[in-house]
Amino acid sequence: MLDDRKLAVLRAIVEDYVSTNEPVGSKNLVDRHNLDVSPATIRNDMAVLEELGFIVQPHTSAGRIPTDLGYRLFVDRLSGIKPFTSAERRAIETFLAGAYDLDEVVMRTVRLLAQLTRQVAVVQYPSLSRSAIRHLELVPLTDTRLLLVLITDTGRVEQRSVELPAPAGEDSVTHLRALLNAYLDGRRLTEVASVIDELPERIEPVERTNAAAVFSVILESLVERHEERIVVAGAANLAAADFAKGLHDVLEALEEQVVLMRLLGESGDQASVTVRIGAENQVEGLQSTSLVAAGYGSGEQALARLGVLGPTRMDYPTAMGAVRAVARYVGQILAGT
Amino acid sequence: MLDDRKLAVLRAIVEDYVSTNEPVGSKNLVDRHNLDVSPATIRNDMAVLEELGFIVQPHTSAGRIPTDLGYRLFVDRLSGIKPFTSAERRAIETFLAGAYDLDEVVMRTVRLLAQLTRQVAVVQYPSLSRSAIRHLELVPLTDTRLLLVLITDTGRVEQRSVELPAPAGEDSVTHLRALLNAYLDGRRLTEVASVIDELPERIEPVERTNAAAVFSVILESLVERHEERIVVAGAANLAAADFAKGLHDVLEALEEQVVLMRLLGESGDQASVTVRIGAENQVEGLQSTSLVAAGYGSGEQALARLGVLGPTRMDYPTAMGAVRAVARYVGQILAGT
């Protein structure tokens, strides 16, 4: 039913349509690619492909364009991931190497990705919950107010202010700080909750109410959406492509952290490159866009995800190559930090 | 030359054009506003206004639309700032009140402003250089690496990592930390440089190379563009308006921190609301947009600026009202932190 030639035809249609943005017809197809058959034959194949839902014609007597399903087949079976040349790799490496602080790494990454693919790039901050505490710091602001700074081994810094129920002296803060660091340094964030549960016993009763306030803020910061920050770049690239639902919706979706989280969440959990095409994205407003994403992390396990978002009519092999390459290097940089 | 009626005509043209987005003609003008003269009279007035460069007709025998100069006159002399109702004020207040941490305040502010005006909102982080150091913290990461955390009295936290030329022990770090806080806490950031200059004398020679590394990072973080971060929201609102140069350029400009800085910088330094219209913005790509901006701050002096950006065809009175109101409340919130 789907012999080799039909697959070749589908591949050719996708490639041509991506590069020209115009429905592709049988004549052009045989010219541009060296298929050794006549247009009529191709037409028969195309009829079958249409029957199966891989391509459609926008109107009678026009060329064909791929459907979401067509792109899906293309990505799954017809195209590889375009590898990067060593020159390109070096460029990535040097571009990212300049940055040490985490914010800087993320910022550069997202810009790089946007520039490489000429699409919108999205990068999720390394997830708190999979990393460990490197250090906790308490800084008195007033006598009933502390600034809590939480530093993770991925270089992330969270800051929260804590209202104390009672005034606390310098030494009581010092004591609490020492205690926290003694028990929490090096702990995975997932373990923190249970450790904190046992701490009150170690504290003199008179200090407990204040300590409790600090504890609850720590716990809050673990579950909060702060851990799920996502950065976006390259929105200008959307202006080129024209969208069915108007790009208003797309731009709107891009500003909603929650929506982006869901989008990246939907795209699987593997470290390898995954692709979600068109309506496969349940996220409203992004149903005529595709997402190419991958996990990245300092070790073997993924800390977070990054990817590019563009019209379904998108150069998947190149995008996948870029995403994979960037994810790898970011992982390396992070591991070295 | 510019009698009252001509000014009234200009005002009417601006108002109508802003609300309809279509060139406005003499007939419609007398209908909608109750000018007690005939269309012919208005036509004469319009001819004069065109002569003076306040309005133009897109093509012969079409209505008139305001020029940048026309909007300028409108803003300067013909329109007030639309005050907010007390209900609206309360809404702003409660929306902003929920946030304590600085990031949160800025984030909410920019979203609020975008929503109120249905334009793009830009908010600059409170400038470091005008605030003072509340606390410095040094956290050992490895024995040749420190994390420097700098906390200002505006609630801002800067983090940088420091590479040490030589391994440093726990106590040497503690000592340095104490020294830094003793001499720097409470200092305006502008004073820091000179204070640091004198510090090496207080340090034992063997520690000086390490201390110097820390010092240079502190100084760096003062001059760096970090202090100039700008947040943007509401880009989706641009999709509605159509731009001469295509919105690609506008979106691109919005992603360039540097460009935005220049834009806000151009817009004067006063705390009060200022407006830059169309080509008055030298920034490339934003010459068909207008900026309504104001300074905000915790005390009497402005710490930074915020504003909204939209097409020159924009509801200035409302935008100015929103910017002024939001700037005020942000100032209050910040003062209370």
Add this chain to the structure above:
DNA sequence: ATTGGCACTCGGGACACCGGAGTGCCAGGG
């Protein structure tokens, strides 16, 4: 100074026309 009248201009929508690209189908040939 204002007004009504009048001739003029021009953009843009409605309509028809046509060419070109593309299709489906069919009958004949390897």
Add this chain to the structure above:
DNA sequence: CCCTGGCACTCCGGTGTCCCGAGTGCCAAT
């Protein structure tokens, strides 16, 4: 059995024409 050339058909999109309406500038009259 699959491929191919041929043919009739469809329909999009660009082009040209026409016309209407909104708007203008000017002028003479009040």
